[in-house]
Amino acid sequence: MHADQAEATQESARPTVLHVVEAWGGGVQTIVLDYVRAVPEVRHLLLMADGDPFRVASEAEAAFDGVWRMPPGHLARIREVGRLFRQLRPDVVHAHSSMAGGYVRLAAPVPTERIVYTAHGYSMERTDLSWYAAAAVRAAERILSWRTGTAAGSSPRENELARSLRKRQRTAYVPNVVRPREGTGMAPRPRSGSPADADGSCLPPRTVAAVGRLCTQKDPEFFAEAAVEGRRLMPSSNWIWLGGGDSRHQERLERAGVTVTGWLEHHTLQRLLAQADVYAHSALWEGAPMTLLEAVGLRRPVVARRIPALESLGLPGLVDTPQELATASVALLTHDPGPAAGARLADLFFEHSPERQRAMLRHVYGH
CATH class of the missing domain: 3.40.50.2000 (Glycogen Phosphorylase B;)
Incomplete structure (x- = not known):
């Protein structure tokens, strides 16, 4: 077997995870990149929303073996999830947050047992919703729970909510990472009464x-x-x-x-x-x-x-x-x-x- 053929065979033998993220930025971006670092033996692919204000930085793109953008429109995004699944045949499709969870679980080509859903905070916990909006969100999550292979909660509360939606729901607690932070480059604090230095490099005392x-x-x-x-x-x-x-x-x-x-x-x-x-x-x-x-x-x-x-x-x-x-x-x-x-x-x-x-x-x- 030629070297390039051996490399291709080895690559195809690696488990593949397609991460689907509707809002790529902030804490979700940090968490997904932590997941990529945690299991480097897995091929990680990313499908994210195009036009999101938090653009994928080049160094973040480099963490994945492939990056795709979602088209505009909910139906088009559901179809894109199905199309990519048929093309790539990943072992797992990992949906992050509610909208992505909807796209993945409504994509008929994706088998239920291959779907992992991490809500990163269930929308039905939102306290700014009216009672009927909250009831509608909960009803949608309950229906979609039948298309969830594993609910991978980032807190024990998320797993508790997943089981309240479907009693026999398979759950796993995947904790977010607390990393010891050294070498933050903290400069001496200014001793003036100003809120911060003019260039924002330091915070004041107290x-x-x-x-x-x-x-x-x-x-x-x-x-x-x-x-x-x-x-x-x-x-x-x-x-x-x-x-x-x-x-x-x-x-x-x-x-x-x-x-x-x-x-x-x-x-x-x-x-x-x-x-x-x-x-x-x-x-x-x-x-x-x-x-x-x-x-x-x-x-x-x-x-x-x-x-x-x-x-x-x-x-x-x-x-x-x-x-x-x-x-x-x-x-x-x-x-x-x-x-x-x-x-x-x-x-x-x-x-x-x-x-x-x-x-x-x-x-x-x-x-």
Whole structure:
């Protein structure tokens, strides 16, 4: 056998996973790339939505053995999933988030047993939906659950919801990864009272930081109210939102005295997050938020809003109101979190190790 023939045979023998992602960016992009790194023996292919504001960076494209863009229109995207499956014959089609989950499970050529679905936060958990919209979303997920081979939840809460949709649903908990972050390049903090250096390279002392896209899910209003109370309790505290998005949310935050950085390149975001004295998480609903896990990896004290997904992770010190978030954050600005909270965060770090993620992905992908 010639060398090129041997190489082709070896390549065809590798298991193939087609990742289908409707919104390529933010935490989902980070998670999918973690999956690719976790099981490099698998051929990873990517089908993503064209025209998404988060374009695939060249280094991200290089992580995959093939990248395709979805056409516009829901029906066209369902057909494209089916066409690609017939052409590529992947061993697994892994759908990420609700819309992609719909495209894959409605694509008739894809066998149910080959479909893996990770919701990254079920839409039926959204608290901004009317009761009838939430009921419609739940009904759609219940129907589509019969076309789900494996529900690969990123939190215990997601698996609980998957089993509530179909009692005999096969589930697997694939934890997102907390990576120890070293060498973030953290510069000395400025000692002025400004929110940050002019070039955004440093955060000031006594900073409480939130991270993410300015949207309803992240509930910037909750953080804004906490900032007002936090500045009342400690006038020298600084409240910063690392990220950008909806201008209405930005204006509300700025009226509350919060500095909004706008969109940041990921390395810059990590470096600034490493400087924050407290990481605050205000989201209304989540799967297993990457920004929170990254803060844990950076050994930042965490204060988070009580929602089912975070309760299922066993995160300590959850709060229910903006006032409680402010009080807890100011307490952390003046005192250490304490041994109990530190021990639980250490456990969370272990539970979200790359080794555990790799083991569960090998199980889910069937090798």
